[in-house]
Amino acid sequence: MLLIGERINGMFKDIREAILNQNPEPVRHWANYQYKAGADYLDLSPGPAVEIEDQPRIMTWLVKTVQKDVPLPCCLDSTNPAAIQAGLLAHQGKAIINSTSASSGKMDILFPLALEYKAAIIGLTMNEKGVPQNAADRLALAMELVVNADQYGLPMEDLYLDPVVLPCNVAQEQGKEVLETMRQIKILATPSPHIVIGLSNVSQNCPNRNLLNRTFLIMGLEAGLDAAIVDLTDENLLDAVAAARILLNQDIYCDSFLSVFKKRR
Amino acid sequence: MPVKIIRENWPGKVNTTTLGVSSKAIKIGGEGALPFLYFEGEMPYRPVVACEVWDEKPNDWPDLLTAPLTGVLGDPVAWAKKCLVYGADLICLRLAGAHPETKNKSPQECALIAQRVYAAINTPLIVVGCGEDEKDAAVLPAVAEALAGKNCLLGWATAENYRTITSACNTYGHSLIASSPLDISLAKQLNILITEMGFNPGSVIIDPLVGALGYGLEYAYSIMERIRLSALTGDKMLAMPVICFVGQETWKTKEATSTSLECPTWGEQARRAILWELLTAVTLAQAGGTIMVMRHPETVRHFLAYLLEDKRTVPLSSYK
Numbered sequence: 001m002l003l004i005g006e007r008i009n010g011m012f013k014d015i016r017e018a019i020l021n022q023n024p025e026p027v028r029h030w031a032n033y034q035y036k037a038g039a040d041y042l043d044l045s046p047g048p049a050v051e052i053e054d055q056p057r058i059m060t061w062l063v064k065t066v067q068k069d070v071p072l073p074c075c076l077d078s079t080n081p082a083a084i085q086a087g088l089l090a091h092q093g094k095a096i097i098n099s100t101s102a103s104s105g106k107m108d109i110l111f112p113l114a115l116e117y118k119a120a121i122i123g124l125t126m127n128e129k130g131v132p133q134n135a136a137d138r139l140a141l142a143m144e145l146v147v148n149a150d151q152y153g154l155p156m157e158d159l160y161l162d163p164v165v166l167p168c169n170v171a172q173e174q175g176k177e178v179l180e181t182m183r184q185i186k187i188l189a190t191p192s193p194h195i196v197i198g199l200s201n202v203s204q205n206c207p208n209r210n211l212l213n214r215t216f217l218i219m220g221l222e223a224g225l226d227a228a229i230v231d232l233t234d235e236n237l238l239d240a241v242a243a244a245r246i247l248l249n250q251d252i253y254c255d256s257f258l259s260v261f262k263k264r265r
Numbered sequence: 266m267p268v269k270i271i272r273e274n275w276p277g278k279v280n281t282t283t284l285g286v287s288s289k290a291i292k293i294g295g296e297g298a299l300p301f302l303y304f305e306g307e308m309p310y311r312p313v314v315a316c317e318v319w320d321e322k323p324n325d326w327p328d329l330l331t332a333p334l335t336g337v338l339g340d341p342v343a344w345a346k347k348c349l350v351y352g353a354d355l356i357c358l359r360l361a362g363a364h365p366e367t368k369n370k371s372p373q374e375c376a377l378i379a380q381r382v383y384a385a386i387n388t389p390l391i392v393v394g395c396g397e398d399e400k401d402a403a404v405l406p407a408v409a410e411a412l413a414g415k416n417c418l419l420g421w422a423t424a425e426n427y428r429t430i431t432s433a434c435n436t437y438g439h440s441l442i443a444s445s446p447l448d449i450s451l452a453k454q455l456n457i458l459i460t461e462m463g464f465n466p467g468s469v470i471i472d473p474l475v476g477a478l479g480y481g482l483e484y485a486y487s488i489m490e491r492i493r494l495s496a497l498t499g500d501k502m503l504a505m506p507v508i509c510f511v512g513q514e515t516w517k518t519k520e521a522t523s524t525s526l527e528c529p530t531w532g533e534q535a536r537r538a539i540l541w542e543l544l545t546a547v548t549l550a551q552a553g554g555t556i557m558v559m560r561h562p563e564t565v566r567h568f569l570a571y572l573l574e575d576k577r578t579v580p581l582s583s584y585k
Contacts, residue, residue: 157274190271252495252503254453260502 002227005034010047037232045077056086102141135180167204182223277499285389294506316348351562364395372407402426406433477514489552512560
């Protein structure tokens with residue numbers, strides 16, 4: 001189970017301001033906070049406020065600032081391939097590219113980039129037409145991603161498929177479709193591709209966000225989820241994952257199962 | 266049509282543990298795959314054989330087992346040397362005489378015996394107590410102190426007595442056998458408790474308590490297989506090498522102890538009993554056993570021949 005910390009993202013006010021003022025302190029703070037809270041990866045996103053021509057420079061700055069402080073690899077989150085490449089150049093260890101969609105224009109740029117830098121890559125089950133409304137259509141796009149990745153020679157263990165989680169207050173019927181997509185993704189290839197989700201999206205603009213997030217994460221784990229971009233300020237999140245891993249027989253039970261999971265790194 | 270061999274890529278590894286110091290030291294563990302699957306990962310060190318030596322003459326061993334040890338039983342130093350002649354990689358001294366219901370030897374007496382055996386051999390030494398938790402917690406710290414800095418392997422630390430024994434091993438620089446009764450969760454928990462005391466996980470060896478052929482061997486196999494799979498998938502609290510007390514389990518079965526006269530339809534005892542110990546050992550090596558503690562010299566010979574028949578087996582001398 002890979003937990004990817006979501007907090008270093010220009011969508012958050014403090015990070016947006018840090019980026020605009022080139023102030024490394026908030027970035028460092030959240031890098032350390034998420035590292036201590038148990039993140040395996042840190043998502044880095046310059047966000048929409050940064051001008052397109054500045055994005056490569058900002059991504060480089062984020063990668064260097066974070067990796068100077070914490071020994072974690074990063075998930076380079078941008079719609080701009082130039083920013084992704086700049087991040088890959090500066091990055092130490094195995095990066096994750098976040099993300100390509102199932103549009104050929106995107107895949108033809110980003111899969112070769114993943115191969116060149118030996119990075120993993122997230123493939124969203126959506127294309128220029130948007131997010132599919134059911135599991136079957138998501139799965140068709142998942143298959144496109146698998147076939148394309150395979151044609152480029154990307155190892156299946158480096159492909160993370162994202163079935164695209166939508167907020168439950170506006171697209172309530174989509175939760176089950178996403179879970180069904182996960183189950184079927186696991187049988188698309190051998191070895192099967194990984195599955196990742198942007199978890200917090202499920203609870204956008206809802207009360208009790210942590211509870212909704214956590215509950216969906218556990219349902220996802222049962223359906224084959226093996227990575228998630230998450231809010232690590234939720235102190236109960238790791239405990240819930242530890243418990244789920246025991247109940248799904250993914251870790252050997254012992255009385256100290258909570259502390260063992262926290263110390264897994 | 267060419268067949269593509271599908272290989273597992275394991276993220277984890279079994280710990281590499283050193284037993285003994287300087288010229289006496291040997292390494293064990295370090296496997297990056299299931300046992301003997303060289304095409305999937307490395308097995309840098311072969312399983313090793315320890316021969317059991319008792320501080321007292323055992324009174325319940327069958328003649329078949331005592332015959333090759335005539336003249337040395339009751340003299341642990343001579344017994345240990347004899348075992349090395351028979352090909353053992355290392356010696357496992359069992360302080361049976363410490364048991365409160367037998368000779369109830371004092372910790373000091375036991376420590377002295379361990380010291381004498383250590384001085385007489387040029388291999389690492391394993392020292393186990395009498396198996397009575399409370400007495401072992403008194404005896405092993407004395408042994409640990411007497412052999413300070415020699416990196417012996419001491420046991421058994423159980424859920425009942427691990428504190429004293431762990432702290433003695435930590436202070437005097439020894440490795441430790443963590444023993445739990447055929448239960449992977451208890452094994453993991455004991456390793457956690459031991460390492461939470463600040464003990465180096467790389468110096469812990471798991472004793473999962475095995476069963477002999479016909480007496481729970483399959484169950485022991487499945488537990489050991491799960492331990493290895495957990496180690497390979499990255500569970501650090503189950504990544505320790507495993508010790509198997511093969512002789513102890515075999516030589517209490519009726520198949521090994523009944524004479525040819527008692528059970529004529531079972532075939533000759535010498536062949537039957539040694540095969541019983543050998544099959545148990547070979548099976549447990551296939552399940553991931555790293556230190557095999559055996560009793561009969563003939564079993565030792567056959568087991569080593571079995572290991573060395575595979576040309577990929579790394580000779581012990583190359584990693585001493």
